[in-house]
Amino acid sequence: MQKSENPIGIFDSGIGGLTVYKALKEILPQERFVYLGDTARLPYGTKSRRTIVRFSLENAEFLLNFNIKSLVVACNTSSSVAIEELRKRYPDLVILGVIEPSARRALEMSPRGKIGVIGTEATIRSEKYQKILREGGAEVHSRACPLFVPLVEEGWIDHPVTRMVAREYLQGWSDRIDTLILGCTHYPVIKKAISLAVGQDKVLVESGQAVGLELKKILKERKLLRSSPSHEDDLFFVTDFLEKFERVSSLFLGRKVKIEERKFSLC
Ligand code: DGL
Numbered sequence: 001m002q003k004s005e006n007p008i009g010i011f012d013s014g015i016g017g018l019t020v021y022k023a024l025k026e027i028l029p030q031e032r033f034v035y036l037g038d039t040a041r042l043p044y045g046t047k048s049r050r051t052i053v054r055f056s057l058e059n060a061e062f063l064l065n066f067n068i069k070s071l072v073v074a075c076n077t078s079s080s081v082a083i084e085e086l087r088k089r090y091p092d093l094v095i096l097g098v099i100e101p102s103a104r105r106a107l108e109m110s111p112r113g114k115i116g117v118i119g120t121e122a123t124i125r126s127e128k129y130q131k132i133l134r135e136g137g138a139e140v141h142s143r144a145c146p147l148f149v150p151l152v153e154e155g156w157i158d159h160p161v162t163r164m165v166a167r168e169y170l171q172g173w174s175d176r177i178d179t180l181i182l183g184c185t186h187y188p189v190i191k192k193a194i195s196l197a198v199g200q201d202k203v204l205v206e207s208g209q210a211v212g213l214e215l216k217k218i219l220k221e222r223k224l225l226r227s228s229p230s231h232e233d234d235l236f237f238v239t240d241f242l243e244k245f246e247r248v249s250s251l252f253l254g255r256k257v258k259i260e261e262r263k264f265s266l267c
Pocket of ligand 1 (some may be wrong): 012014045077120184185186
């Protein structure tokens with residue numbers, strides 16, 4: 001039985017999901033969060049559907065130990081290929097992926113329905129975003145941008161190489177789109193370079209904000225919103241590279257967080 005004082009679970013393949021955590025914390029400041037970054041098995045974006053589903057189910061299983069009242073899949077890749085399996089496995093849990101809320105928000109915000117979506121190979125290949133956007137009447141442009149994740153992980157945020165890669169990936173898009181979905185949790189960190197490449201007049205849609213607003217609505221409807229702030233700290237777990245995560249977390253959050261390690265079997 002879920003109670004309003006229970007925490008919200010979030011997982012991502014790594015640290016990128018902190019962009020989603022940050023937005024959720026701003027929108028739901030009273031809530032307590034438990035975050036899991038599966039840094040040992042990152043990246044998910046280049047793996048097969050079967051593997052991504054297995055990892056996602058294991059992540060959810062771990063977070064359920066904390067009696068979470070809802071689960072946010074803060075990874076576009078997992079949301080693209082594993083959300084149905086997660087919902088099947090845990091039918092009583094509120095499970096929110098990043099795809100549907102972000103696609104809906106793009107449809108709402110796009111001035112002329114010309115929407116671009118960028119993400120990992122698995123996300124773009126799954127066609128999840130494209131399908132929802134086309135059903136919503138949009139003209140859709142999509143592209144996998146696999147080099148962005150390692151550039152962010154390297155901390156090359158305001159870096160000429162990142163700007164060059166962004167220009168290369170998004171060449172010609174400035175005339176084709178009016179709205180761009182950042183369909184990968186890492187991309188908000190380099191949104192300046194992306195915005196320069198597509199034109200600064202474009203609407204950029206980030207997963208975190210869209211999911212946060214939708215989660216708030218659902219928790220309210222189900223009377224699962226906390227009525228007073230949690231006095232316990234949020235918890236952060238990673239499956240590997242603890243020190244790197246602690247260091248890079250400040251890029252995503254503007255502050256360092258204390259992180260614990262959780263070991264999964266890697267085979
Ligand atoms: N977190 C992943 C996503 O949002 C990007 C990193 C990965 O490939 O695992 O798609």
